[in-house]
Amino acid sequence: MVAVKPGDADAAVGRIDPARPVMLLFGPDAGLVAERAATAAAAGLAGTTDPFALVRLDGDAVAADPPRLADEAYTIAMFGGRRVIRVRVGSRTITGAVEPLLKEPPRDCVVILEAGDLKRGQGLRELVERSPHGLAIACYADAGRDLDRLIDEELRAANLAIDRDARDLLLSQLGGDRLASRGEVRKLALYAHGHDRVRVEDVEAIVGDASAAGLDEAIDTAFAGDAETADGAALRLFKAGTSPQSLLAAAIRTAIQLHRWRIAVEGGVGVRTVLDNTRPPIHFRRKPLIEQALNAWTAEGLATAVIDLGSAAADARKQAQLAEPICLRSLLALATSARRARRR
Template sequence: MAQKKAHEVDAFLSRPDTSFPVLLLYGPDPGLVSERAETVVKHSGVPANDPFSHVVLQADDLERDIGRLFDEARTVSLFGGRRLLRIKGAGNGRNLADAVADLAADPPADCTILIEAGDLKKSAPLRTQVERGRAAMALPCYQDEDKALDRMIDEELAAAGLSMDRATREMLRARLGADRLASRGEVRKLCLYALGKGQIHEEDIEAIVGDVSAETVDEAVDAAASGEVRRLPELIGRLVSSGTSTFQLHGALLRFFQGLQVMRGEVETKGTPVSAVVERRRPHFRRRPAMEAALGAWDGSGIAAVLRRLEHDILLSRREGALAVTIMRRSLIEIGVEAARRRARARR
């Protein structure tokens, strides 16, 4: 079977091997998949800005017109040299899987076909066909482990001519999520901030590096509670890709609505304005608008219903671990939809 184990992928990509012209990168972390795809592009020798040699295709488009993939794969470069076809957004489409099987059995000359996919099960057609193909290689991209995260930090520190002690490194790692691109972006921002210092200290991290996963949890909670439904799919995707536990998110939702219940009681019993109640809570300035919107939208009975629902969902996600992400997604979306309805009624 033509596949590498997760810990072997970086070493394989560091040594270009044209004997496998069909490459499949897959995994739950889209940032890591994309970053490794960029490594393939870099080592391919094909100019990334040459639209004739470097062609980017979307998997959904190919499912509707798979003939285009064969046309592009068999096209000879106008000025000679290798061509690179980069297919993004692959999943469980049958047409692409069948086409890849044909191309892996009879690969085109001087052409690399690079496929970026999400988390594919072992039985997924695309993964199965690549692993069976004589000229294809499947490369699993799993979420950052400690060694991979340390290696990424070392790369950025070396490029910037900086260093850090062990305690500072531990502090930095604790603030990084599992999305490779987001984590690398935070480290690069830190290195730019500390450029010229020689060594990075803990106060530098406190000043410039946000907690990637925690910030997204807060954003998702605020969006759901205030009815910003359109933001939720992207935020949920970030939470899932960063490896955030469903219990962490459900717990944050529960605490938010418990606090909202106390504040709502003050509004309803004392007639205190919403803005004054929120001001006394002293929330972070980024969260204040969402908190005011949520407090104005939800009444006491509505908040109580949400709290009962969250307690039920937390228990259910513990009992049905395989469905925990689905339960979490449903909790956020349904709470967000109800909040949007309440805000719409209040504006009438």
Template sequence: MAQKKAGEVEAFLTRPDFAYSLALFYGPDAGLVSERSAKLAKAFGVDPSDPFSAVTLSADELEKDIGRLFDEARTLSLLGGKRLVRVRGAGAGRQLAEAVGALAGERLADTLIIIEAGDLKKSAALRANAERGRHAMALPCYQDEGRALDQMIDEELSAAGLSMDREARDALKARLGADRIASRGEVAKLCLYALGAPTVTEDDVAAVVGDVSADTLDEAIDAAVSGEVRRLPHLIDRLTTSGTPTFQLHQALLRYFQQLQALREGVERRGEPVSRAVERRRPHFRRRPAMETALSAWTLSAIDARLQAIEADILMSRKDAALSLTITHRTLMDSAVEAARLKARGRR
């Protein structure tokens, strides 16, 4: 089986083994998945913008014409040399999973296929086929926590020639972690703001990192998962009228329920107390009450059903952009109503 543990992925990317001609990156943090796949592509030595040597495909389109993937994988570069094939937006598609099963058994000379997927369960066909493939590598990407987040912050500080005191670092980390690329962008912005100063302070963090829309997004997600039905419509309106794209609301809600699912497994299957599970997650103190409420109310079966509903709504909103706002509003409200129902049932 060709796979790495989450903590081994960075080491693999530092010295990648291109004997594997197919790499599957998956995880709930789309930014981290994208950043790591780009790092592997760079190490492979093919310019992603070169149309003669590189091609980027959509997983949704491949479900309609999977032969395109086989054609691109087995096509020699027009000018000779290496060839890079990237697939984005992969998930539960049956055609792509079966194609990966076939391609993972081949040694594609001078060709690298990189597939970017969302969070995949161990039983997911795409992940299973990549892990079983002789010439494929499955690389899990999970959200920035602990040392990984500190490492990213240190990289940006070092590049800017800056240092940061402990209070400022704690304040910064409390605002980061939802998305790797977005988080790195916030740290880079902070470094630019503090350039020339002896050290980055907590006041610098408060002045630059995060904004009202980000705080409101957190409030909206917390309200949805904890059953605050009456408060939620106002928060959704604030976000949408300020120009926040509806896909950000959908993705934030999806990521939250994926995190909740992992935490709930510890509660239901290992008997871990809710308070301890939430403490291990280390949410911002303002978000902790909502997470404890949600983790107490939502069962694994209810979370699984909600994840399926959210994924179906995301697909529907992509197919009909004109109705995306209506669909997103419904997704959040349905989540809040179900959370309220589960809370009420738990109090009986």
């Protein structure tokens, strides 16, 4: 079984092992899958000038004609050297097409399979992981250390440094998709061109969208007990086009996260310790409000808040014409509960 550990993944895709010519890249981070596939393809094609050495195949087309993959993999390059085949796995299984390549590995050919999230012990993932001639590399959303490295790579290439608070804010905006994250950092570097370092103001101006900050303000102030600020922030969001349903969905996600953190606090971990160790880090401007919320709420109260917000979201969907008042009432209820808890 050859399943590459997360820490070894980047090295593995940049170094082609002739004994393991079938590489499966899979996971929920489609951007990271694509980036690593491109890196592996470049490594496989190093030194060749053959314009036909790279072949791209659609997974569903391969599923419809399984022998086609083997025909391509066993074809000798016209001008010599290694060939690379990239297969974008679709909705149909291609295990039947891949199996012969693992039994009789092709020479001078690398087959790169790009897939979505695959369950352990099933189908294509199990087939490649169990073969001595395959590599299976999981691609999950970047953690704090990965994002730090990505930021350093891109800003170093642009001859830029970054302030600590700007880095924290940037980290809070990245992480779901590797290519999207890299694109945001490159956009930031272009914006800061001509300066020697990136500051908070630069990140606020160019990364993410303003509505995300507005959502945080409305929700965080509600959980902290500031009804007036929460109400004003919500009204500004509605005026800008944010739907009440989106605001309620974000409030539910925040309540779930607060519930997890509060469980840790009730287990004996300090509030500041919990927040300081969160990855990606919480934006420094949010920290005081979240700290207030965690000090005001209990885990039981937050569990109830998740249920109440879920009911409000359902009501807002059923009664679209009343969605805004329903959302505002929910934020008021959160703020009222937080204020009451602080008085005890």
